[in-house]
Amino acid sequence: MLVSGTCKFVIIYILSAAMTLSGFYQTPGFCCERDIPFYGEILFVGGHGNNNYTSIQEAIENASCGDTIFVYSGTYYENVVVNKPIKLMGESKLLTIIDAGQRGDGIRIEADSVVIYNFTVRNTGTGNSAEYIENAAVKIAQSDNILVKNVICYDTNYGVWADLSKHGTITNCTIHGFYDGIALYRCRGFTLRNNTLVTSSITVGGFSLTELIHDIDISNTVNGKPVYYYVNCSGTTVPGDAGEVILVNCSNFTISHLNISGGTVGIDLMFSNNNTISNNIIRGMTDFGISLHESDGNIIENNSISCCPFGISFRNVSAIFKEGFKTKANCEHNIVRYNSINCCSYVGLIIIGSNNNIISHNDFIRNNIDARFIMSYGNKWERNYWDEWVGLKYPILDFLPKIIWGSQIRWLWWSNIWTNFDWHPALKPYHTWCNSG
Secondary structure, eight states: OOOOHHHHHHHHHHHHHHHHHHHHHTSTTTTSSSOOOOOSOEEEESSSOTTOBSSHHHHHHHOOTTOEEEEOSEEEESOEEEOSSOEEEESOTTTEEEEOTTSSOSEEEOSSSOEEEEEEEEEEEOSSOTTTTTOEEEEEESOOSOEEEEEEEEEESEEEEEESOBSOEEESOEEEESSEEEEEESOBSOEEESOEEESOEEEEEOSSGGGTOOEEOTTSEETTEEEEEEESOBSOBOOTTOSEEEEESOBSOEEESOEEESSSEEEEEESOBSOEEESOEEEOOSSEEEEEESOOSOEEESOEEESOSEEEEEEOGGGGSTTOOOSSOOSOSOEEESOEEEOOSSEEEEEESOOSOEEESOEEESOSEEEEEESOOOOEEESOEETTOHHHHOGGGTTSOEEEEEESSSTTGGGSEEEEEESSOOSSOSOSSOOOO
């Protein structure tokens, strides 16, 4: 049977593309320690082919499990939902752009064994507006064995957000996030490699240790500095070049003389006891300067924390989620002393579901609210400097204590007011070096 020149060209083109993509997906190491073989058909979006799709979502709807969708360079104004195991591949990560139009997630994954490769995802919206407070450039929703590689995310609250998912890989991504660059909530066994995060960082959260354990190495950076993520370690001093520090089930660490700025959380301790956090400068985070979850017996001293929504946070991990508190509150017997906490836009020190901590000799300066507590008992406040204390404004009243307002009902704090007291507030700040700008 004879084949015309045009037909031969089309056949050769398709075979060449198939061989290229097949070889690409089978290249050793591409899938970060696990091979995802190439199966199925190749569907094309954009470009100049007569049968190419004009939208990514249309191609997904017409794809079968295991197919590959190749997207030519261009800007695609859509919110992509991937609800079947396919490979979504852009021609160029710089020039293949998904613009979410501030209407939702850029790419939402709702199936196992999905590959996302070579895209820029932008414009999901940023800030606290209800219409895009939870929008992500790439959202992994209860989906396992996902690979996200060579993706650029910007103009978004969250870069890559994974929820209730297992064994995903996020690698070689560049993320400019407003809140979290990479967020892993109640996930298990994710691998993060060579990700560059700018003005955001990595957040992990969960009810149990198994939901906090991942493979995150120092090839991941925050504002050009490495992320130090430790699991089940003891007796370590964190290197001084850290851009973010995360401890999971660790003890007897020394975290000192770091200068961390412009991420999501500066220092994050979870299920970690008897560590010392001292002499650090933490500034301009988008969430917490220092955060403790289910962590006891730690010392936080002589740190400067400024220009964060929350300076220092003690939280029972279950308090993060709406399911409610555990019966036993943790973050207990910690000591917070000689810190400068200033210019926090929400609360300088927030204590949630945490008991019997000592807060003494700290400077609280120019915070929206200096300190709050919710569902917390037995915390002791001693000789802190409060720039809003009535005894400073009216010296005749310097015999009065500083009142720390709180509640014993989480969701109804405004109708169930409780109080703690600092009975002997300091008359002068302890630090002359603190940055209150």
